[in-house]
Amino acid sequence: MGESAEVVYTSLTAIDYTIILVYVIGVFVLGTFFGRYVKDSADFFVAGRALPFWAIGMSIVVSDIGATDFIATSGAGYTYGIAAANFDWIGSMPAMVFAAFLFVPYYWRAGVFTIPEFLGRRYNTAVQMMHGGIWGLVLVTMLSVMLYLTAVMMNTILGWDIVTCIWAMALITGIYTFSGGLSAVVMTDVVQLIIMFIGGFALLLLSLHEVGGWTALQEKILAMPGKEDHFTLLLPHDSPTPYPWTGIVFGLGIVMATGYMAGNQSIVQRTLGARSEWDAKGGMLFGGFLKVFIPALVIVPGLCAVYLYPDLPQGDMAVPTMMREILPPGLRGLMFAALFAALMSSVDSSLNSATTIWITDIYGSIHRMVNGKNMTPRMALILGRVFTVIFIVAAALFAPIFANDKYATMYDFIQTVLSMFQGPVLAILVLGILWRRATQWGALAGLVLGVMFTTILNNTDGVFPSDDPFLFVAWWSFVFSLIVTVLVSLVTPPEPEEKIRGLIFGQVMKDGEMQRVLQSRAGGE
Numbered sequence: 001m002g003e004s005a006e007v008v009y010t011s012l013t014a015i016d017y018t019i020i021l022v023y024v025i026g027v028f029v030l031g032t033f034f035g036r037y038v039k040d041s042a043d044f045f046v047a048g049r050a051l052p053f054w055a056i057g058m059s060i061v062v063s064d065i066g067a068t069d070f071i072a073t074s075g076a077g078y079t080y081g082i083a084a085a086n087f088d089w090i091g092s093m094p095a096m097v098f099a100a101f102l103f104v105p106y107y108w109r110a111g112v113f114t115i116p117e118f119l120g121r122r123y124n125t126a127v128q129m130m131h132g133g134i135w136g137l138v139l140v141t142m143l144s145v146m147l148y149l150t151a152v153m154m155n156t157i158l159g160w161d162i163v164t165c166i167w168a169m170a171l172i173t174g175i176y177t178f179s180g181g182l183s184a185v186v187m188t189d190v191v192q193l194i195i196m197f198i199g200g201f202a203l204l205l206l207s208l209h210e211v212g213g214w215t216a217l218q219e220k221i222l223a224m225p226g227k228e229d230h231f232t233l234l235l236p237h238d239s240p241t242p243y244p245w246t247g248i249v250f251g252l253g254i255v256m257a258t259g260y261m262a263g264n265q266s267i268v269q270r271t272l273g274a275r276s277e278w279d280a281k282g283g284m285l286f287g288g289f290l291k292v293f294i295p296a297l298v299i300v301p302g303l304c305a306v307y308l309y310p311d312l313p314q315g316d317m318a319v320p321t322m323m324r325e326i327l328p329p330g331l332r333g334l335m336f337a338a339l340f341a342a343l344m345s346s347v348d349s350s351l352n353s354a355t356t357i358w359i360t361d362i363y364g365s366i367h368r369m370v371n372g373k374n375m376t377p378r379m380a381l382i383l384g385r386v387f388t389v390i391f392i393v394a395a396a397l398f399a400p401i402f403a404n405d406k407y408a409t410m411y412d413f414i415q416t417v418l419s420m421f422q423g424p425v426l427a428i429l430v431l432g433i434l435w436r437r438a439t440q441w442g443a444l445a446g447l448v449l450g451v452m453f454t455t456i457l458n459n460t461d462g463v464f465p466s467d468d469p470f471l472f473v474a475w476w477s478f479v480f481s482l483i484v485t486v487l488v489s490l491v492t493p494p495e496p497e498e499k500i501r502g503l504i505f506g507q508v509m510k511d512g513e514m515q516r517v518l519q520s521r522a523g524g525e
Contacts, residue, residue, distance in 0.1 A: 016333025023337040024172065027191060027344070031176025031184040042377065044181035044384050045113050045356045051186055051273040056283025059189035059270050061290045062196060063349035064092070070200070070298055070338075071149045072414065075315030077302030081230030083243040084302075085295035090248055095257035096288035100281045103262040104271045106433060108280040110503075113272065115263055115429070116361040122432040122503045123440040125365050130447060132361030134421050135265055139354035143395035145414060146346045148402040152316060166399045173347045174392035178385050182273055185348045192345045193290075199338025200297035202331050203322065207304035210326050214300075220307045227306065247471025255478040256415070256471065259422035263429055265353040351395075355387045363387075419470035420458065423477030424450025431485055436504050442489030450481030 012020070038044050065073075065088075076084035112118045116135065120128025151165035176184050211217045221227050229235055234245035261267055261284075274280035298319075305318035308325075312318060323335050359380055367375050375383070402413075428446050431438040454477040457463060464472045 012333055012336070013329040015330045016336065019330070019333035020337050020340070023195065023340070027188050028172060028176055030191065031188045031348075032179045034179070034181075034183040034187060038179070038181050038183070038381070044381050045269075045352075045360070048183070049273055050275045051183075051270065051279065051283070052275060053279040053282035053286055055186050055190050056270045056274055056279065057286030057290060058193045059186040059345075059349075060267055060283065060287035061294070062189045062193040062345040063266055063270070064287075064291075065196075065294055065298070070196070071152070071316055071319060074298045074302035074305075074319045075317070077299040077315075078305050078312070078318040079315035080243060081227070082233055082299060082303065083229075083235050083248070085299045086233065086243065086248045086252065088291050088294045091252045091257040092261065092291045092294075093288045094253065095261040096284050096291070098258060099262040100284035100288070103429075103433070104268070104280050104284050105277055107268060107272060108274055108277050113269075113360045114357050115265055115268060116357060118503075119428065119432065119443070120361065120365070122500065123428070123438075123443040125369070127428070127440065127443050127447060128361050129365050130444075131425060132357045132365075134425075134451070136354055136357045136362060138417060138421070139266065139350045139357065140391055140395055141398075141417060142414065143347060143350040143354065143391065144399040145402055146350065147395055147399040149316070150340070150344070150347070151399065152320070163400060166396050169344070169347065170392045170396040173344055173351065174388065177348045177351050177392075178388045181384070182269065182352055185345075185352050186270060186273070188348065189345045195334070196338045197293070197297070199331075199335040203301050203319070203327065203335050204297055206326050206331075207301045207322055211304050211307055217304060217307065221303065224307070224310065230303065230306065243471070247469070247475070251419075251471030251473070251475035255423050255426055255474045256418060259426040259429075259474075259478075260418065263422065263425050265357055266349045269353050269356060351388060351392055354391050355384050358387050358391075359384050416458070416470045419474040419477070420454045421451050423454065423474045423479075424481035427478050427481035428485055431482070431489075433504065435489075436500060437489055437494055438485060439489040439492045439495055441492045442485040442487075445488040446481040446485030449484050450477050453477050453480050 042048055073084055073087065107115075107118065110118060110121075112121070114132070116128045116132035119131050147166045147169055148162075150169045151162040154160050154165040155162050176188065208214060208217070211220065218231055221230050229239070234248060235243055237244045237246045271280040271283055274283060301322050302315070302318045305312065305322050309318070309321050312321060323332060327335055359375075363383065364375055364380070424447050427450065428438070428443040431446075432443065454473050457469070457473045457476065463469070
């Protein structure tokens with residue numbers, strides 16, 4: 001079956017439609033059910049801080065792998081080979097362990113709703129609003145990307161109109177996120193992860209059966225022209241792909257992975273809703289354990305598609321094509337539901353996190369400057385739901401523009417966007433927690449100049465060997481922002497002891513008085 005396969009839409013059977021319908025209705029009912037427990041902004045944004053570790057871990061994984069693994073990472077595996085698996089092995093598990101023992105306990109004890117909120121307390125409102133604005137825009141962009149990826153999947157498998165699919169997805173996820181907030185998002189994620197693992201393993205086993213097993217797959221692909229590196233985990237430094245080993249180790253392993261797991265609102269927000277510090281740490285560690293299995297579920301089917309369907313117009317079509325062509329009735333519907341679950345979880349996570357940031361760090365900061373006081377929890381809840389509607393509608397309107405994206409896979413686009421600011425943000429975040437001498441002006445300079453630096457790097461040809469150098473950009477922007485923040489901090493007055501009291505990691509973890517300070521700050525006193 002090494003020849004190109006013509007793309008033909010295949011109708012699902014009655015049993016497939018039944019499975020999909022039961023899944024969609026079940027998730028919708030489960031999500032809206034939690035709306036009855038949402039009384040104020042804390043319930044909506046951090047689930048009343050009552051989440052257990054197992055729900056946190058499962059939600060972190062399903063939120064992370066939703067749009068960037070089953071479709072986009074399998075597409076990267078189809079295009080570039082097994083090196084794309086590093087984004088789950090090197091790029092997730094070590095960073096999740098690091099985040100669990102350093103960042104997560106601090107965030108949970110600080111009692112914040114968002115990462116920008118911490119930066120605002122540690123530095124100033126300008127840093128908070130700039131970082132919140134960046135993440136808010138990125139999350140809304142990611143929301144559009146995920147809606148588009150879902151529509152591509154449904155179009156590839158069923159032939160349904162892409163725009164219709166986008167709006168159907170927006171309606172379903174928008175309603176239960178509007179109703180139940182983070183509680184609804186996390187508990188539906190638990191169900192979605194179970195479905196994803198069942199459907200993913202089914203596709204994995206049938207894909208390997210179709211090509212004759214793992215050894216046969218290696219032999220067949222390595223014999224194909226231009227595929228010599230498809231089974232090389234660490235590619236040479238001068239590789240033209242986006243995944244050279246130097247970028248993987250430094251840009252991904254040190255900067256982007258840590259910045260993503262410790263500074264991504266969609267990930268961290270689950271731990272902020274933990275019922276205890278132990279649950280916050282345990283949730284992140286449990287998520288790291290589950291991530292071990294992800295590359296097998298998503299990369300291997302993409303590799304199988306290289307041999308079975310070598311002439312696909314886009315790598316992101318690999319898994320949808322495999323589903324349509326090799327899965328029998330019943331399993332096709334289950335896998336469709338699994339993919340739908342993966343993408344739905346990313347949509348609802350980005351939607352809830354974008355709303356949290358915009359209300360807490362953008363609108364909330366402006367309200368506080370104008371009125372001299374914080375919003376009431378009831379007002380924040382109402383505005384949170386209003387922004388939820390605004391963002392899901394805006395994302396649906398903008399989603400079709402990604403059909404003209406210039407990147408080889410949507411995964412490259414997502415990582416390029418993240419690389420624009422994760423290095424600078426990680427630099428001021430680490431210094432803010434670990435170095436008391438870091439000042440508000442140092443952080444502001446590091447963030448502003450760091451983002452400017454990444455923009456220059458991304459728009460200057462020939463600086464790096466890769467055509468999509470987001471890993472190198474992430475690393476060097478981190479180093480640049482680290483240096484800028486330290487230098488400016490050293491030439492500006494240190495922050496008053498009273499201001500940073502309770503905001504330095506060692507103080508927060510050990511000093512009971514510091515805990516009382518943070519609790520009073522978290523309560524808006």
